Amino acid sequence: MGARKLAAGNAQRKNAVFIEPRVGNARDVPRRGWIEVVCGSMFSGKTEELIRRLNRAKIARQHVEIFKPGLDTRYHAQDVVSHNANSIRSTPIQLPEEMLLLASSCDVVGVDEAQFFDASLVEVCTQLANHGKRVIVAGLDMDYLGQPFGPMPVLMAVAEYVTKVHAVCVCCGEIASYSFRIAASESKILLGETDSYEARCRGCFLEGQKGKQGEEEPLTATAQAQH
Numbered sequence: 001m002g003a004r005k006l007a008a009g010n011a012q013r014k015n016a017v018f019i020e021p022r023v024g025n026a027r028d029v030p031r032r033g034w035i036e037v038v039c040g041s042m043f044s045g046k047t048e049e050l051i052r053r054l055n056r057a058k059i060a061r062q063h064v065e066i067f068k069p070g071l072d073t074r075y076h077a078q079d080v081v082s083h084n085a086n087s088i089r090s091t092p093i094q095l096p097e098e099m100l101l102l103a104s105s106c107d108v109v110g111v112d113e114a115q116f117f118d119a120s121l122v123e124v125c126t127q128l129a130n131h132g133k134r135v136i137v138a139g140l141d142m143d144y145l146g147q148p149f150g151p152m153p154v155l156m157a158v159a160e161y162v163t164k165v166h167a168v169c170v171c172c173g174e175i176a177s178y179s180f181r182i183a184a185s186e187s188k189i190l191l192g193e194t195d196s197y198e199a200r201c202r203g204c205f206l207e208g209q210k211g212k213q214g215e216e217e218p219l220t221a222t223a224q225a226q227h
């Protein structure tokens, strides 16, 4: 492939924005559901992308519901809030099963911070899609150790559409797909992103992990115990 053709291909990919196969409810077409996954590291714009898709569905007069784990109370209990303060109201839930009842009347179901739910989220999303709903799931694909996070890898396997969004590495400016923990806590669920994590590329993430292992040996043991 010629260099020019390759460059054009890259430029096209950079500008690619997800366009849903169908946004409204055509009367003569039987309603079919599907699953979309929006994943990436912290600061990659996952929630912004979820909100963009949900806002388009709202413009098409679709009934939209957004759910997130009840433990995520960083900002407001009732809102999915992205970092640019562009927010949509949402419902905190403890268990994915609650969505089966709460989302029964809606066309589009959004799930934010999906990595914090247990494996039952996969079954619930599948059931909702099987019943004709469009399900959009946003979450961290990897934890702070670079391991697949919660139900995300299985969701990515069963979804019709997977979009991986990227942040910018704070160390070198490359594309970043890792969430590097700069705080000392070893809890997997550590919120308050801005001061506890930074987005890093693979190289800078590995550098940082090496530095940590030099300081505190038990980090690897703890990581194994969590999986």
Ligand SMILES: [Zn+2]
Pocket (backbone or CB within 6 Å): 169, 170, 171, 172, 173, 174, 200, 201, 202, 203, 204, 205
């Ligand atoms: Zn880097």
